[in-house]
Amino acid sequence: MFMRNLILFALLMLAAMAGAQSAEDIVRELDRMQTFDRLYTEGTMISTDRFGEKRSTYRAWSRGARDFLIEFTNVEERGQKVLRVDDELYLFYPDAEDIIPMHGSALKQSLFGDVSYEDITEGRNTLDKYDVGLMGSEDVKGLDCWKIEMTATSRDVPYPRQVLYVSKQDNILRAAEYYARSGRLLKLVDVKKVEMFAGGRIMLTEVEMQDELRRGSSTVMRIDKVNVEPVLRDDLFSLRSLY
Amino acid sequence: MKLYKIALRNISRNKRRSGLSAAAIAIAAAAIVFLFAFFAGMLNDMRTNMWTYLTGAVRVRHSDFDKYERLNPVHLAIPGYDALLKDIMADPAVRAVSPRINFPGRVPVGEGTEKINVMGVGVDFALEAKYQDYEATLTEGSLPRMGTREALIGRALAAKLDAGIGGKFTVLSQSGSRGSNAYTFTVVGILDLPIAGLETLMVQVPLDTAQRFLWLPGQVGEILLKVDPQVDSPEDAALRLGKGLKSEVPLNVWDYKQVNGMAAMMDLAASIYDITAIIFFLLASTVIINTTIMVIFERMNEIGTLAAMGMKGSQLVRLFFLEALFIGIIGSLTGIAIGMAVAGYFGGAGLNLFSDAMEGMDTMGMGSVIYPVLNFKSTVMVFVYSVLVTGLATWWPARRAAKVTPVEALRY
Structure with missing residues (x-):
């Protein structure tokens, strides 16, 4: 009888501890899950708008939360690269002699369909840039999710306010809403597919983004191939490596 | 003696007065000819630039x-x-x-x-x-x-x-x-x-x-x-x-x-230019009318003498009309020749009035250097109009002067 009560007490305590998980904890765990020491991916971006469908393929490398390189591999944009290093963004075009740095409002321009440059290159360390708070729970496609509000603490972020929906079951992002300072909804993110890879790492492998300012358009980013912990050249994330 | 001969003699008798009258008409005609050419040049420039670079x-x-x-x-x-x-x-x-x-x-x-x-x-x-x-x-x-x-x-x-x-x-x-x-x-x-x-x-x-x-x-x-x-x-x-x-x-x-709306702007600009030209035309007309009237009233003594010598009222009116007509023709032709020469010169060399003022502005297709363009029709119109205005301007004062008795006229 005593043992049964003890087990019941222990279970209740665990449940209470789980329920008491803070928004900071959830976001910290999100960052941890989405940040890789080294990562190589290949994927496809499909943009649909009033003019039809556009499809581009790419390969991308990342190191930690700050270094990121993407290279387009489809015929039309073959060889074009976007490099993020030391919080700076650079564009490389095979037929241009100059590397083009991107700053300020230029980062809001479309890289591909509804996806802007800052969307794909925003680093992690979310808690350094946002105040987060738990808004409650909400059902997202049949999954019980935490609803978390993130309010920017600096102007140096693409979206001053974000609302995230994170599955309570596996602490994985399932949807997000990005807002302007005025409160206007700018973008919707819908996580379509999640996969587990070697080492138990979980990744979002298909995400749809809708820019609410571009009527009737949406962009799907799909990861087709993943290599966690690949061997990377030391100078991969440098301007020299772009040429 | 025939009236036109008397009119010509009167014109040559007082060269300074006739010259001043003709000069007033010439300046007005020259200004209008140049203005028409300038506006035509602006429109031509806008159209050429639009056709070449934009539309x-x-x-x-x-x-x-x-x-x-x-x-x-x-x-x-x-x-x-x-x-x-x-x-x-x-x-x-x-x-x-x-x-x-x-x-x-x-x-x-x-x-x-x-x-x-x-x-x-x-x-x-x-x-x-x-x-x-x-x-x-x-x-x-x-x-x-x-x-x-x-x-x-x-x-x-x-x-x-x-x-x-x-x-x-x-x-x-x-x-x-x-x-x-x-x-x-x-x-x-x-x-x-x-x-x-x-x-x-x-x-x-x-x-x-x-x-x-x-x-x-x-x-x-x-x-x-x-x-x-x-x-x-x-x-x-x-x-x-x-x-x-x-x-x-x-x-x-x-x-x-x-x-696009540029062409509509051109039509609007053409209308504005026409209105501006008409205003200049009217201003020039007042100069011609004023000069002609002044000349007639200045010559009341002469009118009285002619009337005392037996010249009829209708003959006096015709005499002054002919004088004005001849001065109008000489003045208009001179003015048109000057206007054409000036417009012709700038038509080749260009008139750079706007380059600094328009820097960085949307000039609606208009260039900063304007090349005036002479138009045969408008030039002929300026000649006819100048002569007509001069002639008509003599009508009222000449009729009034003709009704004045010789004694009254001699008192002026």
């Missing part, structure tokens, strides 16, 4: 491009344009064609923190040399060779980019694949364009290079045409071509008035 007399485009123009749909281009060009060139009214690809772009400068907006145009320089007046605008360097990454840029843009002949710059633009691309171009020529606004934006590159840059193989964004108005109007030519041209994609074949 063509007729423009052919993918019909959806016009619909979505604000989204810069570079991919909505015209494929197989070679066949279209042949059909267009076969039209009797078409004098020149310009197949083009327009691409708004940005040029990073310095450390890349600043980007300068440019308007790129891919052109076939062999055809373009017949379409644009490069002899006047290409003031430094040479035309780019097809297939190369050579470019012409406006002088003001060259200053902004700090790039002279041989200088390089990179243009970032949206491509026809609905992605982006960047090319580095070498400056081989500097353009002194008539529109200040264009000179700060214009980059011209070979059409085939633009097709590769923008991923538009064998395609153009638009075809601009110039038509001979003596053969047909742009409206009728556009209508005819619109019915005849066949393409894989739906086309809009529009005359320049359909293209």
